[in-house]
Amino acid sequence: MRKRLFSLVFFCYHLLTSCLCILALASVNPELSHAQTPLSLEELEQKAFEDAQAFVQDSVVQIETFGGAQIVNRQVTSSAPATGTILTADGWIVTSTFQFKSQPASITVVLSNKERKPAKLIARDSSRELALLKIEVDAPLKPVTLSDRSLWQIGQWTLAIGKTFDPSIGSCSAGILSAQGRIWNKAIQTDAKISPQNYGGPLVDMHGRVMGILTPINPGIVTEGEVEQWYDSGIGFAIPLEDVLERLPRMQKGEELYPGKVGIRWRGGDEYNTPVLIDGVTPGSPASEAGLEVGDKILSAGPSPDRVKPIANHSDFKHAMGPLDAGGQLALVVERKGQRQELSCKLVRELPTYREAYLGILIDPASDPKTPKIQFVIPDSPAAKAGLGPNSIIESVDGKSLDDKHPLESRIANLNYRSVVEIGIRDPSGQSTKSKIELTPRPEADLLWDYKAPDQAEKPKEQQPQGGDPKQALGTVQLPISDVKNKAFAIVPSNYDDRVPHGLLVLFADAGELNQKQWTEAWEPFAREHRWIIAVAQSAQERGWSFEEVEIGMRMQTWVARSYSIDRRRIAVGGFATGSILAYITAVQFPELYRGVWLSNAKIPKSIRINPSEPFKAANFFINGIDPSIDEFAERLRQNGYSLQRQSGDLDSSKLVEAPLLAPIQRWLRLLEAY
């Protein structure tokens, strides 16, 4: 019986399909020249597109802006209409920040019945490039319907709806859901055409229910305004509506949202294969306030203790942090010395400015990193005020001992420059004491003392090479940089000794100018006395440097560091006039490598970017020159936490040897290694 029933169902099914075929054939209109049987799948899809579009279109509005700056960040901003999405019946509308970069004098919203309403910009979400508008309504609006996220499938149809063409009929671009969890878990991705034509509009499913709000967010956003490079590229993003609604109450109160920052750093390594082991905690940051410590391993993270997800690698942690806003919570489970600990941080918009804490001591480079020996205490420095003297050994910092993983450098880097640190000392007589030192940032005028003082004690005569046959070339060494036009040479001191680590100064000369003899005469004595190697590069073109030549400096640094013994704490980069920009860019690209940046006779473009200083990325600057751009740049550097020496006056490179500026520059170099 069951079989027969089955057959019957089968029969009916086939009868039906045959009938449909006949019907389909019958519907052909013979009058039309190219008319054929309509393709049912495509027709059904077309019907679905139109229905979905029709369902949502009254919840999508046109937004107009009037007046305001036309150029933002050297880009012409659009004054064309934009799109918004109605969230509530009483007039809360979400849109993208795209059209508000120019701070318009007036914003209006045009409803689908062409009614125009003045709108107020209530708040922005800078993390997601969204803005919230409010209009007053006479009759309830039709808000959007939320699409159920749990039913989404990669590859399903999506429609991007805009209102830029016409306020009453939505524009429509079809594509599929390409991915979820993009831009550090903030956005979903589609291959529908996303551009200013629909930014602020909804991305809907085939029922017309809203999956997300289209925004110009992309992973490469560095500065405001740099948003439009991904039009028409098969890739576009939307912020899930659920995430927008979750933040709606905060934004309705006028609260501006920013990405949340916590203030921890971790060691490099394969982003997808390395656990998050905390290597640094920014002093005064949420992480530091919550009690996170260097050495903690993050096991799980999330917006609240009940919503934490396991963290296996750096990427996991970035995905957990991505959606979190300033002012919100970051709940963490960490492993500390084998114990699980639960912590919670309140995230902030800006971390406190980091400044390197300064003690005022030089360490004997020959001493063991576990027991660093003080070589010299800089007069009037915090260490000098606390009574520290030379030849003592530093045993601990705030009760924490020193070892290979946590040398003095990393203990100091994580100190708050405004705090008091307790240093454990073993003096030359073998007595251990503790000294409290009141820290300061590195002072601007610490070049006044006579730097010769420590050097008498520093280098015993027996360390000098015995006139033997060194492996390395000494004197003026031409650097083998092949396949480029640039010439480069290094001044290697005649007393070079492989057993003693040397400082390295990489210099970009002024374009078209390089007097090898002058340079050697000016720098050889310093190089010999303080054990430095000076590497100088010449521009390929006489007229000027090109930005690609930044790479030359890196190649010089690599070659010298491979061929000679270099002290990691005494690597600096410098530039003369046109070369100074290259020096600065080099330092920005490799902030962990260069402890010192010397800019001479510089002209600094206003638009140049300064990254805030961070532990291990807090170079010391020496800037000399008379160009008015320098002072503003110097002030910005200070605000971003960098210490700097500012000397007025250009350095005359044709009379380098007699230049009065040479002495302070060389003293500054000598002090780079100071803690």
Next chain:
Amino acid sequence: MIQRLSILFALGIAFLLAHSTVAQEQGLSKSASNLEDLFESAQRSVVKLYGAGGMRGLESYQSGVAIGDGNTILTSWSTVLDVDKVRVVTYDGRRLDAEVLGVDPECELALLKVEDSKLPGFVLDAKLQVRAGQRVFSITNLFGIAAGNEACSYQKGVVMAVANLQSKFSGLRSVYRGKAIVVDVMTNNPGATGGALIDLGGRLVGIIGKELRDEQSGIWINYSLPIDVVAASVERINSGKTRQATAMTLAKNPHKASDLGLIFIPDVIPKTPAFVDRVRKDSLAEKSGIEPNDLILIVNDQRIDSQKTLEQMFLMIERGDSLQMLIQRGTELVRVQIRP
């Protein structure tokens, strides 16, 4: 009895099954070949055109469609046609010479005449309307990829919007400013202009326009001229009633802000909003109800995003004509009519 019945029934089913399977197979193959047929038959009406150009970024080739009896070719009016004889290459590789019958500068369309083309022509059905979300296909010789008897290329897309090019994009430098079908696929490539936009029924719904970019936002606009616009244009060309492109006509004796009694805040930035600073006593503006601190948003349906736009707008309106304004006053939007 039951046994026998069931055998009979099974036989019957078997027969029907066999029959309907055949029917279904036919249906399947029918629909598969339909797509092919549809493309095959539509592309017979699309031709490749070769003429002047080939330097300074100007292509020497484009697309065209045969209409009516097949001896008229409809295409874009461009520099390609600046030759005595335009070379037409048909779907089956035949080379024909064409003469320009006439052009419509406003729509940037041209009609060419060929002799005895033996091409099937598209019907120009002005009643065919497309809607946002509708599926469309373009058939063009984009990038000149096809030559001789090689088939033109198909692209699939969805109609984004049917909109007026003029009012919506301030950065557009297009001669054609009327109603356009904008699609969500890059159809307007070099060589594609003059090609066909068809619907799921294989019917011509538009003619592919030129490459067009909104200079302000940097977006490429992929548009086609809708079939009703095309049909009207063809009729104008055939009857010799084409008009020259007229962008905006300046008024002989235009309005002036100062004559109306409007004094604006100083125009100091590139887009100073049209904020009214003062209204002269007993002026037309005052009588119409304009007040200090009003912000003028719209004049005669044109958006005023700065004092400069307003100035230009006034230049288009005759002094004797009245004008409508939408004004923002605090949080209110107010309509004002100025009647001279």
